[in-house]
Amino acid sequence: MSIWQYANPVKFLTLSEKVQPILWVVATVCVVTGLLWGFFGTPDDFRQGSTVKIIYLHVPTALMAINAWFMMLVASLIWLIRRHHVSALAAKAAAPVGLVMTLIALVTGAIWGQPMWGTWWAWDPRLTSFLILFIFYLGYIALWEAVEDPDTAADLTSVLCLVGSVFAVLSRYAVQFWNQGLHQGTSIPVATGERTVSDVFWYPLLTSMIGFGLLFLALVLYRTGTEIRLRRAQALRNRMERRL
Amino acid sequence: MIALLRRDLQLSFRAGGGFGLGLAFFLIVTTLVPFSVGPEAALLGVIAPGVLWLGALLACLLSLDRLLALDYEDGTLDLLLTAPLPLEAAVSIKALAHWLTTGLPLVLAAPVLGVLMSLPPTGYLWLVISLALGTPALSVIGTFGAALTVGIKRGGLLLSLLVLPLYVPTLIFGAEAARRGAAGLDTSTPLLMLAGITLGTIALMPFASAAVLRMGLR
Secondary structure, eight states: OOGGGGGSHHHHHHHHHHHHHHHHHHHHHHHHHHHHHHHHHSOOBTTTBGGGGGHHHHHHHHHHHHHHHHHHHHHHHHHHHHOOHHHHHHHHHHHHHHHHHHHHHHHHHHHHHHHHHSOSOOOOHHHHHHHHHHHHHHHHHHHHHHOSSHHHHHHHHHHHHHHHHHHHHHHHHHHHHHOOOSSOOOSSOTTTOOOOSOHHHHHHHHHHHHHHHHHHHHHHHHHHHHHHHHHHHHHHHHHHHHHO | OHHHHHHHHHHHHSTTSOTTHHHHHHHHHHHHHHHHHOOOHHHHHHHHHHHHHHHHHHHHHHTHHHHHHHHHHTTHHHHHHHSSSOHHHHHHHHHHHHIIIIIHHHHHHHHHHHHHTTOOTTHHHHHHHHHHHHHHHHHHHHHHHHHHTTTSTTOHHHHHHHHHHHHHHHHHHHHHHHHHHHTTOOOHHHHHHHHHHHHHHHHHHHHHHHHHHHHHHO
16 A cells, blocks of 8 residues: 555546545635635734735645646656556646636736735846746646647656756746845745734634635545546547557 | 868758848848838937847747758758767757857948847947857757757747747847847846856757757657
8 A cells, every 4th residue: 555556547436536536525615714804803913904814815826826836746757667657647737727827826916016015026036036936837738738748748848858858947936036026025924934914814714715725625635536537538539549 | 070060051042042032131130220220320329239139049949940940841950869979969060050140240230230130339249248248048949949949840930939938138248248249238147147148058958949849850
């Protein structure tokens, strides 16, 4: 018994289909509670007024936008080292989800930035690196679409993901050097544990963050299942054609 | 290795090799910029380092899809794959040939175009130094992009989408060094970062490119 038994598509599908209903329910409950609680159950901020409430959407999606890339990085490494197809397909399945999360984070950030900073967009390090991350997602997805042979596509995109990660980190620091930004630092530093957000805002935010994490997991499992079935259907079709 | 380098250089210099195309593109981009932003010397002088860097980068990008695609079509790549020469070395040589035929002419032409862009007099030296330091990285990263898209039909646009985000750090530090030089500020920090990126990519990217080529040609 080890984690690697789920490299078998059948075992993976069985487990993921058992887990998925629970995941979907918990994720929905968390997201809906977090957002509703955040939007209606918390007071307005002293200076930011009601615009502060976009944080319950902005922070969790931004968090998942980065974590989705990390997940793709790990999945790509597993594919390159152990060549489990499920892993490659999971990376493929996660990319569009990450892309959408990045887009939501960018758009909600712009909507918040307009009244608060007086601008929709500023070439701030965080904003810029998110835009670059968005382009990386686009390139990754485009490469998956462009290569016909699925194994070659998995290989090439995995290497792109690895190299892209290095350059994404490099860009992050380069951009910081290039322009000192407008974006505030994090209010919830994980390392020091000294958060500057009051409990009133923190608990709905935490709920929303957990909800989006689970939602991401559910979406990726669902999409990976779809990809596995698509691959299976393709294999069957190829066999039929060979017989004819 | 030297034979391969000579072959690549000869191919690009001879008719239809595309040598000079990158230069012409660089010239056109820099000529078009004053048309689009207006001919005021003060404004042009401010944006000159950035525009020249961007032009050089785009000119590099333009010639990338020829880098491996032609060799893929006539089967040279398959020969290189089975040759006793390690593929990593072959890829490095290809990147070197690309730099000699695209990057180096761009570096040499940049000061001339700097005159067109009314670059401040202090900027020329730093522009040339930053381009000379940065363009090798562009060639090496570009080779990786070309290797990724080598088997794909009409991969040119995809190549730009993949390569441009990888160019971001190089562009930032390169243009920053040129800008600081033109403004008469200290340039050592961005130049050191740029040199670091170039050396790092030269050392590591050939392995990624070769790995990707092996996967793509399997």
